[in-house]
Amino acid sequence: MTLNMFVQHFINALGLGSLYGLIAVGYTMVYGILRLINFAHGDIFMLGAYFVYFTTVVFKLPWLLGVGISIIGVTVCGLLVDRIAYRPLRNAPRISALISAIGVSFFIENLAIVVFSGIPRPVVQPPLLMKPIVVGQVRLIPLGLMVPVISFFLVGVLLWMVYKTKPGLAMRSISFDIETTRLMGVSVDRIIALTFALGSALAAVAGILWALRYPRVEPFMGIFPGFKAFIAAVFGGIGSIPGAMVGGIILGFVEIMSIAFFPHLSGYKDAFAFVLLIFILLIKPTGLMGEKLEDKI
Amino acid sequence: MSRKIRNGTLTLLALALFACFLNWAPSNLNGYVLRILNLIAINAILGLSLNLIYGMTGMFSLGHAGFMAIGAYVSALLILSPAQKEAMWILEPIAPWLLNLQTPFLVSLILAGLVAALFGWLIALPILKLGGDYLGIATLGFSEIIRILITNLTPLTNGSLGLKGIPAHTTLWMSYGCLGIFLVCMVSMMNSNFGNVLKAVRDDETAARTMGVNTFRIRVLAFTLGCFGGGLGGALMGNLITTIDPRMFMITQTYNLLMIVVVGGLGSITGSVIGAVLVTTMLEWLRFVENPIQLGSLSIPGIPGMRMVLFSVLLIAVIIFRREGIMGMREFTWDWFFPSRKKLEKNSERGGEGL
Amino acid sequence: MSRILELKDIVLRFGGLTAVDHLSFSIDKGQIIGLIGPNGAGKTSAFNVISGFYRPTEGHVEFEGANLTGLPPHEVCKAGISRTFQNIRLFQNETVLQNVMVGSWVRQKSRWWMSLMPPLFPSFMREERAIRARSLELLARLELDEHADDLASSLPYGAQRRLEIARALATEPRFLLLDEPAAGMNPNESKELMLFIRRLRDEFDLTILLIEHDMKVVMNVCEYIHVLDHGVLIASGTPDEIRNNPSVIEAYLGKAAGKGADHA
Numbered sequence: 001m002t003l004n005m006f007v008q009h010f011i012n013a014l015g016l017g018s019l020y021g022l023i024a025v026g027y028t029m030v031y032g033i034l035r036l037i038n039f040a041h042g043d044i045f046m047l048g049a050y051f052v053y054f055t056t057v058v059f060k061l062p063w064l065l066g067v068g069i070s071i072i073g074v075t076v077c078g079l080l081v082d083r084i085a086y087r088p089l090r091n092a093p094r095i096s097a098l099i100s101a102i103g104v105s106f107f108i109e110n111l112a113i114v115v116f117s118g119i120p121r122p123v124v125q126p127p128l129l130m131k132p133i134v135v136g137q138v139r140l141i142p143l144g145l146m147v148p149v150i151s152f153f154l155v156g157v158l159l160w161m162v163y164k165t166k167p168g169l170a171m172r173s174i175s176f177d178i179e180t181t182r183l184m185g186v187s188v189d190r191i192i193a194l195t196f197a198l199g200s201a202l203a204a205v206a207g208i209l210w211a212l213r214y215p216r217v218e219p220f221m222g223i224f225p226g227f228k229a230f231i232a233a234v235f236g237g238i239g240s241i242p243g244a245m246v247g248g249i250i251l252g253f254v255e256i257m258s259i260a261f262f263p264h265l266s267g268y269k270d271a272f273a274f275v276l277l278i279f280i281l282l283i284k285p286t287g288l289m290g291e292k293l294e295d296k297i
Numbered sequence: 298m299s300r301k302i303r304n305g306t307l308t309l310l311a312l313a314l315f316a317c318f319l320n321w322a323p324s325n326l327n328g329y330v331l332r333i334l335n336l337i338a339i340n341a342i343l344g345l346s347l348n349l350i351y352g353m354t355g356m357f358s359l360g361h362a363g364f365m366a367i368g369a370y371v372s373a374l375l376i377l378s379p380a381q382k383e384a385m386w387i388l389e390p391i392a393p394w395l396l397n398l399q400t401p402f403l404v405s406l407i408l409a410g411l412v413a414a415l416f417g418w419l420i421a422l423p424i425l426k427l428g429g430d431y432l433g434i435a436t437l438g439f440s441e442i443i444r445i446l447i448t449n450l451t452p453l454t455n456g457s458l459g460l461k462g463i464p465a466h467t468t469l470w471m472s473y474g475c476l477g478i479f480l481v482c483m484v485s486m487m488n489s490n491f492g493n494v495l496k497a498v499r500d501d502e503t504a505a506r507t508m509g510v511n512t513f514r515i516r517v518l519a520f521t522l523g524c525f526g527g528g529l530g531g532a533l534m535g536n537l538i539t540t541i542d543p544r545m546f547m548i549t550q551t552y553n554l555l556m557i558v559v560v561g562g563l564g565s566i567t568g569s570v571i572g573a574v575l576v577t578t579m580l581e582w583l584r585f586v587e588n589p590i591q592l593g594s595l596s597i598p599g600i601p602g603m604r605m606v607l608f609s610v611l612l613i614a615v616i617i618f619r620r621e622g623i624m625g626m627r628e629f630t631w632d633w634f635f636p637s638r639k640k641l642e643k644n645s646e647r648g649g650e651g652l
Numbered sequence: 653m654s655r656i657l658e659l660k661d662i663v664l665r666f667g668g669l670t671a672v673d674h675l676s677f678s679i680d681k682g683q684i685i686g687l688i689g690p691n692g693a694g695k696t697s698a699f700n701v702i703s704g705f706y707r708p709t710e711g712h713v714e715f716e717g718a719n720l721t722g723l724p725p726h727e728v729c730k731a732g733i734s735r736t737f738q739n740i741r742l743f744q745n746e747t748v749l750q751n752v753m754v755g756s757w758v759r760q761k762s763r764w765w766m767s768l769m770p771p772l773f774p775s776f777m778r779e780e781r782a783i784r785a786r787s788l789e790l791l792a793r794l795e796l797d798e799h800a801d802d803l804a805s806s807l808p809y810g811a812q813r814r815l816e817i818a819r820a821l822a823t824e825p826r827f828l829l830l831d832e833p834a835a836g837m838n839p840n841e842s843k844e845l846m847l848f849i850r851r852l853r854d855e856f857d858l859t860i861l862l863i864e865h866d867m868k869v870v871m872n873v874c875e876y877i878h879v880l881d882h883g884v885l886i887a888s889g890t891p892d893e894i895r896n897n898p899s900v901i902e903a904y905l906g907k908a909a910g911k912g913a914d915h916a
Contacts, residue, residue, distance in 0.1 A: 107609035113602035267449040274438030482768040489767035497754040500743040509729030509758025
């Protein structure tokens, strides 16, 4: 393997991994607070990709404006999902919310088929981001570098919010004990909504970057990245934001590198993540950076 | 005792009536209706087996599509003739040991269930140590792995081309016969103390362990039994549709079963049967929204995908507004149609007090 | 009297926290023993060690001469130890009768697969009938028979406590652990409970270890009492000895009170 190829694979893995991480952060935050696997999160990510496709490719809005509209639109969708499908079930058994989440995921996917049709559509990549930079024998595409940089920056901002601001404190407090937090006068529903909003906004960014990086959109594009990001969140330790990012990066590297070194395994690419999941659950069910959640006897 | 005799007689009568119907239907109903009737029975088997895992024992499994796939492939591979197989594998040659392997339909059906159960058992050992939500995602993952394996193991499965020309062995008698046996076994099981233990594991695992129940073993057992049902249902499905390929066994398939179980009522055998009838017919009926509709001179074009949109809205609505489904955890008994003696006594007591 | 249960130098640590610290005591057959101490003293942790939910960091549990240390809860139950929980844990969606029948499972000899086709296995049907009859009889003895077909969750509080005990008895234990049986009861109910516990011991030939905060119950029903504080056994003795033990008073009421008692 030449240096050039290795660097390409490395950048690809870092990019894919940080996108997984960006989606995983949304899973991990919602799970940390509500103990709910938000199955619809992958579809929220898909909506991000579609929004940017429509604003920039179909309506030909300037890129930044299109991206802005997409993020806001997707965030609103995320809030609606919480309001309509999850909030009525806050006091129900957790499994009910889980089924509702599956229903929502199914709903968004099929609505996307109805509205956008099932045909994959190509996304036009901005030429500015595709002009290669040559360093020695290594050719780098700016977009490839941009993806991890933006992802890490956003997760950094999120960490700052969660650990240094008041709403962040409320979030951490809810994930620790929702009832006590409510008694302390925190508007729990509003903080949960904020969590969904942040998670959805990050998923929207991931969707936009994904659409640019692998330039096409289709209604089912969120399913596999969604599952894999959830697995990344479990791998990193569910509830932990840095863990989600680390899990995402590791998963990205496992996928890209195993195919780089063993090309004949490419048919099994989508299975790696699930094998990894079962493996980590056997070795260390709490994930790399997670804490133990135990039932009180 | 008289109550027992009465209920037994009624059951026999109902069965006889149903047998007459099964005899009458094939020559008097069109193929489309027959196919839906068969699908109802198959979906009932699948729904019951998922309910055993999920509603009775409390394990949230999303892997049923994978076990159906195993069942469908095992059965199809066992009943296709060597000539058919030779003609079908065009990308890569078929594995030689598989080429001449052929069994009668019923044997293939049982083996389909057993192989699915074997896979279920193997996967249960590691992942049932986990609780709750992770189980859902792990079984979902397993189901996807199965699908990816089927797509890629071309010498065994003919890859993404799938299998065609499977003999249509699934007749009404076959599918309802299987459902009948499955129902009898499941009802006797749930009425026995073993059934009580399954439900105990669901209700409170800690307390069940204290009561001397090896909860891990019980969960593995229930999961394996459920997988047997999944494999059986998948095999019947393959022999009904006569063509199978990996795309048939996507997660959507599991969602449909989940809908059956949730609508019917988690933990209710009656509920799963009712759910199978409702969901299967509704899925067919909803096709109308995807077909163009002619209203006088006005023609409304069909909207592809709309069926599943309505379907998912319904799933969400059921879980928000009627979480326990149609039956809750109750079961059908003939006593519904007769005022119970206890109630009568209570009423007369009350009347007596009034005087 | 022969020895039935023995704790030998039990230590239980969670990370840096020591929940139980070198706890040793033994219990003779047929006794009713109290385990008391302030909140967080490690009483329930000790129960969880005996019933197999926690594996002690050090030490052994011996029951009827056999080593129980590290056995999972269902094996401990099989060995003859049963328990109830501080916060009642019934099988909420099963009937009262079904709850008790689950307790018989551990002694059931038929195999599970016989339940698929009962008519083929007469021995299985006989055993099922016997279990049902025995469970109904047990319910009758605990005055729960009129509720047999009601859902467990529909029972009034006191009856739920009794059902939990009935279910524990169905496992045919020789040793019973009761975790705060009087919690949430009014004085009248706890008075009845005292009689009930004695009756249990006599009728079912049991040895009983109970955790209880209601001192009236403990002092009246227990023949011998162990006191835990911060995981350490600080006193053992008859109710009268415990009542007048200064270190017990100190543990419950703080240092000053302990000194006061000394002076008095």
